[in-house]
Amino acid sequence: MKKLNLTALAFFVAIGAFAQTKTWSIDKSHSSVNFSVEHMVISQVPGQFKDFSGTATSTGADFSNAQVDLTIQTASIFTDDEKRDGHLQSADFFDAAKFPQLTFKSTAFKKVDDKNYTLTGNLTMHGVTKPVTFSVKYNGTVKDPWGKTRAGFKLAAKLNRKDFGLTWNKTMDAGGVVVGDEVELTGNIEVVQQ
Numbered sequence: 001m002k003k004l005n006l007t008a009l010a011f012f013v014a015i016g017a018f019a020q021t022k023t024w025s026i027d028k029s030h031s032s033v034n035f036s037v038e039h040m041v042i043s044q045v046p047g048q049f050k051d052f053s054g055t056a057t058s059t060g061a062d063f064s065n066a067q068v069d070l071t072i073q074t075a076s077i078f079t080d081d082e083k084r085d086g087h088l089q090s091a092d093f094f095d096a097a098k099f100p101q102l103t104f105k106s107t108a109f110k111k112v113d114d115k116n117y118t119l120t121g122n123l124t125m126h127g128v129t130k131p132v133t134f135s136v137k138y139n140g141t142v143k144d145p146w147g148k149t150r151a152g153f154k155l156a157a158k159l160n161r162k163d164f165g166l167t168w169n170k171t172m173d174a175g176g177v178v179v180g181d182e183v184e185l186t187g188n189i190e191v192v193q194q
Contacts, residue, residue: 024056024151024191026070031189033072037161038180040172047088049102051076056191063138063151068106068119074099092168099126107131114138119155125164132157134185148192155187 033052039045054070056063074096077088089096106121117136122129139152160181161167170178 020059022058023194024058025194026052026054027150027190027192028052032187033070034186034188036184036186038182040178041176041180044184045079047077047079049073049076050078054104054189062111063109063117064111066106066109068104068109068121070104072102074102093166094126104132109136123159123164126166128164130159130163132159132185134187150193151191153187153189153191155185155189157185159183159185 031052032048034046034048036044036046049072051073052071054068056066056068058064058066074094075089077085077094077096079085079088088094091098102123102125104121104123106119108118108120110118110120112118115138117138119134119136120131123132134155134157137154139154141149141151144150161183162181168179172178
């Protein structure tokens with residue numbers, strides 16, 4: 001009888017844990033994935049990826065330990081310059097024909113305080129996988145006019161493009177290089193609970 005009671009208790013605990021699992025999907029029309037990189041030492045050139053998707057799976061009352069997955073189509077890179085976008089899609093940079101996607105899979109999503117988290121995971125780009133850590137600002141959760149629950153986040157990270165095999169550059173006559181190595185990544189992400 002005792003064994004039966006323990007089995008029943010384990011069953012109801014498992015059901016309770018399952019009931020708390022929440023799945024969120026990125027609302028692409030209210031989100032953006034952006035980057036900027038130094039140009040000729042004197043300025044920052046911004047860009048974005050226009051085609052991306054992602055999910056977060058969380059348990060409990062907040063997003064602590066959420067599992068985050070993001071997929072970006074490399075051919076969707078956009079810097080508002082058609083010639084430059086073509087060069088970035090080429091084998092000199094992303095080689096979008098050979099490596100059509102960038103992916104990010106989280107390994108940890110840790111709460112720092114009520115408004116801040118750190119998101120660590122594996123970024124795969126240009127056939128290379130490296131760990132990347134984002135600082136994340138949690139902007140809050142709301143119910144929209146149609147009864148859906150939404151949450152908003154701002155993400156930021158820095159990485160060295162050469163770590164991912166994106167090594168193309170040109171040296172200028174006066175010194176310095178055309179493209180900086182450090183890339184700043186930012187995301188303004190709105191997710192909808194499914």
